[in-house]
Amino acid sequence: MxxxxxxxxxxxxxxxxxxxxxxxxxxxxxxxxxxxxxxxxxxxxxxxxxxxxxxxxxxxxxxxxxxxxxxxxxxxxxxxxxxxxxxxxxxxxxxxxxxxxxxxxxxxxxxxxxxxxxxxxxxxxxxxxxxxxxxxxxxxxxxxxxxxxxxxxxxxxxxxxxxxxxxxxxxxxxxxxxxxxLGDLFNYFVIFFDRPFELGDFIIFDDKMGIIEKIGIKTTRVRTLSGEQLVVSNSNLVNARLHNYKRMERRRIVFRIGVTYQTPASQLVEIPGIIKGIIEEVDGTQFDRSHFQGYGDFALTFETVYYVLSPDYLIYMDVQQRINLDLFRAFEERGIEFAYPTQTLYLRSQGMEVFEQQNGLEKEP
Known part of the structure; x- marks a missing residue:
């Protein structure tokens, strides 16, 4: 076979x-x-x-x-x-x-x-x-x-x-x-893998700021605070010094207040404790320090540092507003006066002394 x-x-x-x-x-x-x-x-x-x-x-x-x-x-x-x-x-x-x-x-x-x-x-x-x-x-x-x-x-x-x-x-x-x-295309890869920002992040670059709305192959769309859409090339964003506020874990706040030179020393000692107590009563805050910083041209200056335990800007403004109001009430109850720009002028003429004080002329015999 x-x-x-x-x-x-x-x-x-x-x-x-x-x-x-x-x-x-x-x-x-x-x-x-x-x-x-x-x-x-x-x-x-x-x-x-x-x-x-x-x-x-x-x-x-x-x-x-x-x-x-x-x-x-x-x-x-x-x-x-x-x-x-x-x-x-x-x-x-x-x-x-x-x-x-x-x-x-x-x-x-x-x-x-x-x-x-x-x-x-x-x-x-x-x-x-x-x-x-x-x-x-x-x-x-x-x-x-x-x-x-x-x-x-x-x-x-x-x-x-x-x-x-x-x-x-x-x-x-x-x-x-x-x-x-091609540069924008390769920078798109950089954005994808390196993740300097993502959709919804609030960023500041150069003199612009806004929220990331869309990330494209060539350009990225940013919705500015005034409402218009800003179209930026990926190369510009990757090469710019960029602040990403969405990834901020907490916000550090530094503010200063001034009181008049007529404030008694006993009250000057109390002011840092007053500020500390007000801040610690606000939820979502962490007190750091408050000190009598120095002598200004027309005020005794106190510097305070605290943290808002949220990156949200609206929350920060609400906290700062409450602190300002509580601080104003506390100073009003104790008779502590906030300082504001003033000038004191002394004139001498034929043995007479004229005292000009607090933005006006007041003659005294």
């Missing part, structure tokens, strides 16, 4: 060789299908929910998208390995296999990259990162497909040196012409 099969040939191969190739192909397809069904079903069953499910989902997707197609290609390649074909058909078959492998390699790289970025976004806990991943993936996918196409042409025997040189010159020209756009 085998001798009879070896006697007949077609396109340079005996029927036995064709039969062997068919048997290897069918057996290989059956084995791969069984592996796909069994392993794929188990991976799919374990990729349900939770952190562990996410890992199994990655394994299941990688198995179905990458490993199974590679196994099918290996079976086909193994089945036709014993066939004798002409050089042209062999090159065509190698080209098809190379193209399929290149596509699978790019898909695998994109899948791994997408999975890594999504895990990074989940780890940071920011929902907006899910949207910002898409433009990153689109740009990187384009680079990967172009690179894979060039390597595929080189593998098929094409001379790509001219193409690479042309792309290099064209790339340099495009980079020079669009260096601002």
């Amino acid at each position: 085998l001798d009879q099969l070896n006697e007949y040939s077609f396109l340079g191969n005996s029927l036995f060789v064709y039969l062997r190739a068919i048997i290897i192909l069918l057996c290989g397809l059956i084995v791969v299908s069984l592996l796909h069904a069994i392993i794929g079903h188990r991976l799919k069953r374990r990729s349900k929910s939770g952190e562990e499910g996410n890992r199994w989902w990655i394994a299941s997707t990688a198995f179905n998208r990458i490993i199974v197609p590679l196994l099918y290609i290996a079976v086909i390649r193994l089945s036709i390995a014993g066939l004798v074909v002409n050089e042209m058909l062999n090159k065509v078959m190698q080209g098809i296999v190379s193209a399929i492998i290149a596509v699978l390699a790019v898909r695998a790289a994109i899948f791994l990259l997408e999975t890594s970025l999504r895990k990074y976004a989940q780890k940071t806990g920011h929902e907006e990162d899910e949207k910002r991943i898409k433009p990153l993936l689109s740009f990187i996918s384009f680079i990967l497909w172009v690179t894979a196409f060039i390597f595929l042409l080189d593998n098929l025997g094409f001379n790509i040196s001219t193409l690479v040189a042309g792309l290099g010159v064209s790339g340099i020209a495009v980079a020079i012409a669009a260096q601002g756009i």
Whole structure:
């Protein structure tokens, strides 16, 4: 029987060789299908929910998208390995296999990259990162497909040196012409990974301030306090000295008050304690210090430092307003006078002394 099969040939191969190739192909397809069904079903069953499910989902997707197609290609390649074909058909078959492998390699790289970025976004806990991943993936996918196409042409025997040189010159020209756009694009990556600010953050940069409203590939939208939308390039924001008030854990407040020089020494000693008691009665504050700082031109100055345990500016203003009102009432009850700019002028004329005091002339005999 085998001798009879070896006697007949077609396109340079005996029927036995064709039969062997068919048997290897069918057996290989059956084995791969069984592996796909069994392993794929188990991976799919374990990729349900939770952190562990996410890992199994990655394994299941990688198995179905990458490993199974590679196994099918290996079976086909193994089945036709014993066939004798002409050089042209062999090159065509190698080209098809190379193209399929290149596509699978790019898909695998994109899948791994997408999975890594999504895990990074989940780890940071920011929902907006899910949207910002898409433009990153689109740009990187384009680079990967172009690179894979060039390597595929080189593998098929094409001379790509001219193409690479042309792309290099064209790339340099495009980079020079669009260096601002490319700079904003790469600074978008910096913003994504370094996170100097996020949506909803209140920032101050240069002489501008506002709330981050949208982060784009080239520009970032900032809603200013006066209401208009400020469009700023990503490069300007990354290179600017930026104050992010949203990430301030607490606000340090320094304020000064002045009392008149006619205030008795006994009351001067009491003032730091009065201020301390008022601040400690306000919720959400932490008293630091209060001291008689020095002698001013028209006032005895006290400096006080305390913390508002919230970065919210409105809360800070409410706290400071309450402290100011309570301080005013406390000084009013004790007869302590706040100082304000005054001048004292002394004039001497023929033994007479005229006293000018508190922004007006008052003559006394």
